[in-house]
Amino acid sequence: MEINDRLFDVLRYELDKVGLGTSAPVLDEILLVVKDGKPVAYVQEDGFIIYSTLCNREDANPVPTIVNQVWEMERAYQEAPAMPINSVSNYRKLVEYNGIALAARYDGDGQFTFVNWQYTYDNNAVSLGHYFHKNHYSSAKADFLYRSGLADRAILFQLDELTVIRDSLLFRGMQDSALQLEEQKNLDHLLHLVDAMLTPCDESLPVEEIDLEQESEALL
Structure with a gap:
């Protein structure tokens, strides 16, 4: 699946609904999910998620559901x-x-x-x-x-x-x-x-x- 600006925009929109933001990644990930400026999760190109040891569990809970759905929507739309x-x-x-x-x-x-x-x-x-x-x-x-x-x-x-x-x-x-x-x-x-x-x-x-x-x- 092609990773494009549309996917990022949809992901940001959905994360914003639950009070989460995004930032440019610091490693090889494509996106960093943040809450109040602190890292919550790192999202890789295939949708795999690495969670930050600094985040609260309840902040991270919505992330996999949102990422999976956005990846599914984008893949379906592209094809x-x-x-x-x-x-x-x-x-x-x-x-x-x-x-x-x-x-x-x-x-x-x-x-x-x-x-x-x-x-x-x-x-x-x-x-x-x-x-x-x-x-x-x-x-x-x-x-x-x-x-x-x-x-x-x-x-x-x-x-x-x-x-x-x-x-x-x-x-x-x-x-x-x-x-x-x-x-x-x-x-x-x-x-x-x-x-x-x-x-x-x-x-x-x-x-x-x-x-x-x-x-x-x-x-x-």
Whole structure:
């Protein structure tokens, strides 16, 4: 995955939500996470985190969750094609199933917008968009899971089993340097689905994050 300015901006935006800041690294890391000017964690290029011995544990607790999600969002966005419909081609299609597409658009200032659309019968347009702003990726994935009907698959596994599956997929994606591009795409696709299954149902449709925007959703 290419490490770019967009990833840094999203990471800074998410860390700022929990009162953490960033600074230029002092060693070989790509980013230093700080709290009140003191180092909390060093983030490496592959997303691996080294924690400072000087930080409080509660300051460091949000870091791995934020880093993992930002790395996942950025990898998915980099590898996704543009939506194949002119009116929404400024979005990239992350995954689709059963006539529902999960797409993303980078708005700048460290913020992604995610949306779930339903294709029309001829696949030439989309409608009924559920929009999730300000990097609410987990909620967007959960909404995709239930709208597409993939939620039925979740009952095949217990939550602890899904967690093991996710950790195994994540570990392979980060550590297996021999992965081919197509294998990486398939692995990321599975990660999207498993992450959505692990998202609590009551977080799937937060009212404040669903904005039925009047965007162009017309035919080509």
